Amino acid sequence: MGTAADRVGRQLVSLYESEQTSIFGLASYLEFCPQRLPQSSCLVDCVAIYCASWVRANRGRPVKDVLGSHLFKKAIRSLRSATTSNEAYTPEILASMVLFARVLSFTGEYEHSQLRDHHLGIRHVAQQMGLPNDGDSLHAKLISATASSMIQPITVGVTANLKESPWKEQEALGYSPFWEKDSGEEEEEEEDTEADWNTLDGVHTGYNDDDIADDEIADDVIEAFLAAESKFEEVQAYLERIWLPELLEIWTNPPETKEKTISLLKAISKVERLFGKSLRKAWRGCLSVGLVEKFQDPNFFLGHSYSFAGYRFTGSFLTMLAWQSFLLRILYEFNQLLGVRDENLYGKYRDLCVRIWACAPSLSKLDPVSNVSMFKIIMPSFEIATDEELRHIIDLNIELVGHGVTGNVNIQKLRPHIIQLGEKLTGRQELKPA
Known part of the structure; x- marks a missing residue:
């Protein structure tokens, strides 16, 4: 024994x-x-x-x-x-x-x-x-x-x-009610250009499955995926430990001069491009060997959907895509704060969100616990969705317990939670103690 x-x-x-x-x-x-x-x-x-x-x-x-x-x-x-x-x-x-x-x-x-x-x-x-x-x-x-x-x-x-x-x-320590008695408880710079993001046919993100150039497919797909994960860890650290507090300060108390905001956005833009380049290479490589599969899906409003080889792989990839979307949303919103409305940046952000949405049908087939956890990762991407698009997501019957949404789910109930989460994760909402 x-x-x-x-x-x-x-x-x-x-x-x-x-x-x-x-x-x-x-x-x-x-x-x-x-x-x-x-x-x-x-x-x-x-x-x-x-x-x-x-x-x-x-x-x-x-x-x-x-x-x-x-x-x-x-x-x-x-x-x-x-x-x-x-x-x-x-x-x-x-x-x-x-x-x-x-x-x-x-x-x-x-x-x-x-x-x-x-x-x-x-x-x-x-x-x-x-x-x-x-x-x-x-x-x-x-x-x-x-x-x-x-x-x-x-x-x-x-x-x-x-x-x-x-x-x-x-x-x-020891303050959590679950522990109480009787309670029940700088990497080296790389050369990068805007061309790294734009495919020949003008797709903003470069995630064009039908136009995969030979030199875009990694020789070692797993190595490419691990390289993207490594960059993700840096993105995570930068955003959580440094950028979110600075962004919140800028959003709630705009500085008299633009230099601080411009400098911060340049840093975020640089990291986003490098991370996006690495993630795009991993995505295309995984498509080429079947670790990510694209299906025609007439029952889903986009007409297609994606599935992944194994849950661990699903979670890692969707998390990285979601965090890239956070960076793009930050760049778009804070450029607007400077008086610049960048439609190309908005298009890039929306394209990435749509890519994330195309993964939702496969998530709806998971067990309820996994379903909730994965939906939490992609939930901020629906901030940009129209009411009609959001209605299609709701029709997937994804479990929303744990997101503050109870009873019959509808757009009026879900939309405020999506907006709140999206704003908090991109430095646009003051973080008051609960």
Whole structure:
């Protein structure tokens, strides 16, 4: 039988290696958890409840049922004990906190604002731990994971400025209601030109599937995809840690001179072009070998749709496309603040959003937990959609629990949530504490 760590480790490995169609298997740090289980009973307990939730989702049973289970209560006790001791600042405890947060999110029982304190705790621990040691793959992967989770606090009104840590330890550790007793819980510059974006037939983004030049297809598709992911990590860091606070300040208190805004937009434009060039190459390469497939879809208003080879790949690609769209929206909106309405930039942004929408039909076929998670990633792209286009998206019957939309979904209910999220992720809305 072995120890609890052995048993939980075997279950995690089995699920992780066999699962390709669920949000549960998307976290890249999972593969480094089994070997760390013997070092932390807290990690054992949190991986156990994570696996139990994963199994329930695979069987089509409500994940929320784990909330009253013995495993759930045990994970809460372990987290409460670990985060109020000297153990708190270790990769194992950070992994435990991240996994537990995912379980809470996947149950569909909590609004974003209810998870705020838990995410603040994760951010506090990640900041206090600093950079990972050489060879610590778990910690390194968790850095990316906690950066991604910053979207969650942003959407409920927590500043994205990570230059300083304004939260006192007692506010961030042990404060989460889920831990309380009886609660239930600069890369080197590359040459780039506008031609990198524009195809010969004038398609703004260069995502023209019918005109793929031989030199646009990567010799090594996986290498191209990983290169795009590497650039994405930089984009993520720049936007969350530096640009969003500066953009918000400019938007809410426009400077008397334009120099600061122009300088910031030049930096964002440079990064967007480099990231877009890398992402375009990966997209075209993946199309060429079938990792991304384009289908004629007469039932969808665009007439076509895309599917991806495996859920992990879906999540990574859609996240990168979404973040590129954030950058383009920023450039368009803040150029307007300077009195410049760039129609070419607007066209580029809309083309990319339409590309993202074409992935929505495949998402509607996922299990409800994965469905919600993926829709959250692409939701800001619908800010640009007309009412008719948004109605077609609603007709896909995508699960909207967890987005603040309850009851019968309609445009009037959904539109305000889309606009709010889009504005917060592009520095156009003041982030007031929830």
